[in-house]
Amino acid sequence: MIGNSATKSNRHEEVLNWLSKYSDKEITIYMPLSYGDSEYRNRIIRISKEKYGISAVPIVQYMNTLSYVKFLSTMDIGIINCNRQQGMGNILFLLALGKKVYIRRETTMWESYCSKGYTIFDAAKIPELTYEQFIHFTSKDKEKNENICDQTFTYEQYIREWNDFLEAINR
Template sequence: MVRRILHISDCDKFIPPYIKFIKENFESDFENHNFLVTSGMAVNTLPNYSNIYLIPKSKVGKIKHYFHIVYEMNRSDKIIIHNLFNFKNVVLLFFMPWTLKKAYWIMWGADLYTYKLGTHDFKWRFREFFRKRVIKNFGYFSTTVPGDFELVKDWYKSKSVFIQNLMYPSHLYRDLIPTQSKDKSEVYIQVGNSADPTNNHHEVLTYISGLELDDYKVFCPLSYGSPSHRESVIQYGKDLLGDKFIPITNYMDFSEYNKYMSSIDIAIFNHDRQQAMGNMIGLLSLGKKVVLKRTTTPYNFFKSLGLKVYSLDDKDVMALLTKDDKVRNIGIMRHHFSPERLKSDWEKVFYG
């Protein structure tokens, strides 16, 4: 039985529900888990447990926090790194290579694809010097999409053991819930999942504006990401689509967002990399049509499960899913993205 498990993460929206999931499903061992968390968008929803350590705001407090991480890295049996974007953690691992054999990288997306999409300037090369040596020697790599591990092996010559993992409660199947009231003749289209430029909003909005659509509305979640890009997308969407374009700038909690997604008919994710998996999984679970780029690892992953997903170059991309395709997709999602699988995946990480 594992004695101590250290979790290191930013406090993104995935983390508070994940900690509650660990508490509920691994209660007898929960006291063996320590969570060292830096600030993030979900700090206000972080549970008040004694084994959660949130980085202080003071400079002295932050220094003590990283000394705490060093101490816990050396005394813990397993180290779970949720997202490798915090460069300070990369440096710590670089200078303590003996800890890497017991370290697990739980990959979110941008923390891998910065290799390909980042600006290759001096800062990028400096960071990659450290990242390359750390990523190559991680003991374990775990994420939902197997294709991303193939990229890790290709880009970083990784020696990691791969553990496929649903990762977080946001990646679970969602039961159908009552749809928000809407005119049944209208088609509701979602574009992207955030105000991050990697959504390539402008390209999709231009594409939609060139279609001969009758009753439709375009919803664009922009509650987090780049403020300047958010304003650019809002202005562009209004100029092209007028009142048909509806930006969503207020952050919704998980339940509220699921209710919103139940009203969507077609969702277009124009990312060049793995991103927005929680959105895609939720929409596919709800029987919605999901449109991705063929070149992305999620497109190939969903196809491998037998799911009906689309790309913008498909002729029937703006047609609603047939009843048979909807039922089939929902059945696959219910089977594959189950709470039982999520618990089993983490058992492999904690006890394997």
């Protein structure tokens, strides 16, 4: 999966170019484009169809949360190539689902996820990777990411955060 919306900061075209070296492999490229800049969305759809034909699947219909999480669960790899903090919900769901996630090292997200112990990968390194390196993700790292999410996002944690929020707005 590439990106999280139809915005230029997702840099879809760059990723589509990177992935072209794997064109001899059976890959399907999903691109959530249901919101954002419609002109940009149409351009990315056109470019992806020219490069990958039916292997490029633009997601242009908005999905409710449950449907979207089910969709994310079918992905193997998520590439959030944003040059700024963006797609955090997508990234967290992908990590919680045990998926391999690529983001940009120079974003604030990189340090945030690394400091929590997640195993993530630098999107800018994709051009240097063989297909085997690109898809390789150990079961140990998958389980580690899932466990961090399980420990971080507990019911009790949500209650504490909402209580803190409600107390702050009552002051």
